[in-house]
Amino acid sequence: MFANILFYILSGAGVTLSVIAIALPVGSILGVILSLLRVYGGKVFSGLVAVYSTIMRGIPPIVLLFILFFVIAGAINLSPLLAGAISLAIISSGYQLEIFRGAIQSIGGGQMMAARALGMTKFKAIRYVILPQALRIAIPPWSNEVASIIKDSSLVYALGVPEILRRAQFMSASTYQPFIAYGIAAIFYFIMTFLSGRLLDKLEMKTKIPNLQLER
Numbered sequence: 001m002f003a004n005i006l007f008y009i010l011s012g013a014g015v016t017l018s019v020i021a022i023a024l025p026v027g028s029i030l031g032v033i034l035s036l037l038r039v040y041g042g043k044v045f046s047g048l049v050a051v052y053s054t055i056m057r058g059i060p061p062i063v064l065l066f067i068l069f070f071v072i073a074g075a076i077n078l079s080p081l082l083a084g085a086i087s088l089a090i091i092s093s094g095y096q097l098e099i100f101r102g103a104i105q106s107i108g109g110g111q112m113m114a115a116r117a118l119g120m121t122k123f124k125a126i127r128y129v130i131l132p133q134a135l136r137i138a139i140p141p142w143s144n145e146v147a148s149i150i151k152d153s154s155l156v157y158a159l160g161v162p163e164i165l166r167r168a169q170f171m172s173a174s175t176y177q178p179f180i181a182y183g184i185a186a187i188f189y190f191i192m193t194f195l196s197g198r199l200l201d202k203l204e205m206k207t208k209i210p211n212l213q214l215e216r
Helices: 002-010 013-040 042-058 061-076 080-105 109-117 122-137 139-159 164-175 178-207
Strands: none
Touching (some): 013 042, 013 080, 013 178, 080 122, 122 139, 139 164
């Protein structure tokens, strides 16, 4: 019995990993772009991004997931898996943009002034001076968002995507063994978040900028 439940639930691991593999990089790219607009986009773009961030962080993820899913899937006819993953990416970008914004603003303004004095355009200064430092500074808080995306990937079960939690729900109902079914799912998510946290800790130590002075 246990072996059958374990095999069936873990056969959805590939689906869960696919959701994470889409949501994490797409959300990160959106977060970086939006954070740059928030800091350097002027009053109009900065204000719009601030409103976007407030909305994304002020509505429960499951509610946003349903709204975005039906908008995205209805507009461009995507599969539930892809539409759900993109929806999670958009939701996550609202949190990630604030992480990257804080990292960018923690870098002393004198570095931008020095880069401009050397003849760099504002775009080049951001690309070659500010952003490489900011991305490294952002690793610790960003690791928390990675863990959140891993756990939030379970929300796509509500869209009918046959990932880990959806399969655990089915086995719980069909075998009357909810503790075993959901326990297996819980262990899977724990292992994923634990391993990702350890990897990012190592990445943080490897890319740490020695003697970097941050703005207070």
